[in-house]
Amino acid sequence: MVIDDLQDINFDHNQIINLKKLKRRRLYRFCKRITDVTLSACGLVALSPVLLMVAGAIKHEETDGTIIYKQQRVGKNGKLFSIYKFRSMCMGADKKLEELKQLNEVDGAMFKLHNDPRVTKIGKLLRRTSLDELPQLYNVLKGDMSLVGPRPPLPDEVKEYTEYDKQRLLVIPGCTGLWQVSARNEVGFHEMVELDLQYIKKSGLLYDLAIILKTIKIMIVPNGAY
Incomplete structure (x- = not known):
């Protein structure tokens, strides 16, 4: 069952992944990949009107800005890849991050700021509904990501990881995951690791499948994402 209540989360910070058991799950990985390709391809086609509407809204707000935001992330076993998202921040947002780090609202190797001044008006809506994540379906088709898995971190975040934290890099990262559909912004980095x-x-x-269905529900009834 997908976690709905923070009291259901096991925050013992002592979870060790059994590598042998993980490697033996070949059938699951094969079926998961088939499911990823099928659903992401169907999703891109079915959601094409939504993708066009979002692209138009972003371009309308900032005519000189890009529609798609590309950023380097860390995938399975530390492999770097480019993630694609609808741009939800102003142009040059990455360069402004350093001056905002002192306002970080979560502990650990992750940056979160509730009223981030870099987020555009349309970006706030996209983040609340998770529509900014839709271009990641292309990442799923490429095999860099899965529909479900841990959030892919930034390279600078991974530099701060302990060996315990690095366990979340043992699998392919996902567009959505247990963290996104349960606690999300209500917990910090260490609790996110526990969820992963x-x-x-x-x-x-x-x-x-349960996580995917709950993700769809959250896109309709947001769970506090920002």
Whole structure:
């Protein structure tokens, strides 16, 4: 069952992933990949009107800005890849991050700021509904990401990881995951790691499906994303 209450989360900070058991799950990985390709391809086609509407809204707000935002992230086993998102921040937002780091609202190797001044008007809506994540379906088709998995971190975040934290890099990162559909902005970095490790331990096709269905629900009824 997907976690709905923070009291259901096992925050013991002592979860160790069994590598041998993880590597033996070949059938699950094969079925997961088939599911990823099928659903992401169908999603890109079915959601094409939405993609065009979002692209038009972004361009209308900032005519000189780009529509798609590309950023380097860390994937399975530390492999770097380019992630694609609808741009939800002003142009040059990355350069302004350093001056905002002192306002970070979460502990650990992750940056979160509730009223981030870099987020555009349309960007706030896209983030609340998670529509900014839709271009990642292309990442899924490429094989860099899965529909469900841990959030892919930034290279600078990984530099601050402990060996315990690095366990979340043992699987392909996802567009959505246990963290996104449960606590999300209500917990910090260390709790996010716990959620990711719980997912890796419990992952299965039905569990993935439950997370996907809840993600769709959250896109309709947002759960506090920002």
